[in-house]
Amino acid sequence: MIKASDLIITPATTFKEKPDPSGLVFGTVFTDNMLTIEWSLASGWEKPYIKPLENLSLHPASSSLHYAVELFEGMKAYRGVDGKIRLFRPSLNMERMARSARRATLPCFDENELLECIRKLVEVEKEWVPYSTAASLYIRPTLIGTEPSLGVKKPTKALLYVILSPVGPYFASGSFNPISLWADPKYVRAWKGGTGDCKLGGNYGSSIYAQREALELGCQQVLWLYGEDHQITEVGTMNLFLYWINEDGEDELATPPLDGIILPGVTRQSILDLACNWGEFKVSERYITMSDLTAALEENRVKEMFGAGTACVVCPISKILYKGKHLHIPTMENGPQLATRFLNKLSDIQYGREDSNWTVLVS
Numbered sequence: 304m305i306k307a308s309d310l311i312i313t314p315a316t317t318f319k320e321k322p323d324p325s326g327l328v329f330g331t332v333f334t335d336n337m338l339t340i341e342w343s344l345a346s347g348w349e350k351p352y353i354k355p356l357e358n359l360s361l362h363p364a365s366s367s368l369h370y371a372v373e374l375f376e377g378m379k380a381y382r383g384v385d386g387k388i389r390l391f392r393p394s395l396n397m398e399r400m401a402r403s404a405r406r407a408t409l410p411c412f413d414e415n416e417l418l419e420c421i422r423k424l425v426e427v428e429k430e431w432v433p434y435s436t437a438a439s440l441y442i443r444p445t446l447i448g449t450e451p452s453l454g455v456k457k458p459t460k461a462l463l464y465v466i467l468s469p470v471g472p473y474f475a476s477g478s479f480n481p482i483s484l485w486a487d488p489k490y491v492r493a494w495k496g497g498t499g500d501c502k503l504g505g506n507y508g509s510s511i512y513a514q515r516e517a518l519e520l521g522c523q524q525v526l527w528l529y530g531e532d533h534q535i536t537e538v539g540t541m542n543l544f545l546y547w548i549n550e551d552g553e554d555e556l557a558t559p560p561l562d563g564i565i566l567p568g569v570t571r572q573s574i575l576d577l578a579c580n581w582g583e584f585k586v587s588e589r590y591i592t593m594s595d596l597t598a599a600l601e602e603n604r605v606k607e608m609f610g611a612g613t614a615c616v617v618c619p620i621s622k623i624l625y626k627g628k629h630l631h632i633p634t635m636e637n638g639p640q641l642a643t644r645f646l647n648k649l650s651d652i653q654y655g656r657e658d659s660n661w662t663v664l665v666s
């Protein structure tokens with residue numbers, strides 16, 4: 304198994320210039336070092352290395368390139384107001400990564416040991432964690448099949464690697480920019496029995512075509528629908544929340560249930576945990592269809608709708624293009640009070656303004 308105590312650390316001796324985080328385009332700048340761990344069926348996991356970032360050398364038949372035998376994760380390291388660097392609920396990312404690995408027939412690993420290797424990598428790269436409470440260091444663990452054969456089968460060789468990328472503020476202006484969505488059932492992100500609840504590369508590559516059409520229609524992201532009844536599932540690469548007065552007249556925060564087509568987001572879980580803990584309104588994992596939403600809009604029962612994910616924490620939704628009509632969502636008119644409260648609470652924890660057992664110290 305992977306053992307953090309076996310780490311061989313030979314860091315870069317030349318350093319790239321660190322950019323100003325405010326001007327960064329997501330995922331375009333990488334730090335000086337990476338973590339790599341090779342696996343083979345014959346020998347299991349090799350020793351982990353932290354070494355200068357370099358191109359990979361892969362056999363052209365590698366199964367990740369042909370059959371998308373590949374998975375990834377997305378998490379962040381934050382530099383707190385006290386100067387300490389923290390990870391946010393990283394064990395949830397490790398759990399999700401292990402689940403994705405099982406689904407992709409990639410090798411399993413010890414989640415705690417991998418997390419410790421990642422923690423070490425961030426420690427080596429700590430100067431790359433932006434000195435800003437509006438920016439962070441994005442962590443991209445990746446596991447790819449490197450089986451050098453064209454057979455469609457469980458790989459006998461794999462490579463786990465982790466790269467790091469400083470990222471700037473999601474909302475450049477410092478305040479929320481609400482997004483517009485395109486909802487059309489002709490494209491489906493995930494389906495029952497598929498892989499939508501795992502973070503496999505194939506789910507994302509195949510979504511770009513619909514995203515491009517959304518942009519052509521003047522919308523920023525896709526609202527992914529599912530089924531004959533047009534269930535609302537996710538938005539772009541975020542989980543979706545609706546804060547409304549439900550059909551029974553109750554104040555409710557609702558998000559679709561984890562029924563196999565929803566990616567179990569760390570932010571989603573955190574929002575549910577916080578809201579349940581506050582106990583101020585009903586919190587539900589339930590189905591929401593487009594007709595539920597349009598009826599609620601007509602009856603003025605919708606308060607806020609927002610996406611939730613590591614990239615932005617929460618992202619307000621102001622408009623949905625559905626069946627040729629623009630539906631106005633009054634998220635911004637309503638504050639957005641609840642979305643702002645989640646953003647503040649989660650960033651307070653991430654940037655160490657508030658103590659929480661949700662964070663893990665890097666250094």
Ligand SMILES: Cc1ncc(COP(=O)(O)O)c(C=O)c1O
Pocket residue numbers: 377537539540541542566567568569570571611612613614
């Ligand atoms: C499809 C999808 N939904 C939701 C999320 C949000 O998950 P998290 O909160 O863990 O970033 C992501 C991002 O990882 C995603 O790719």
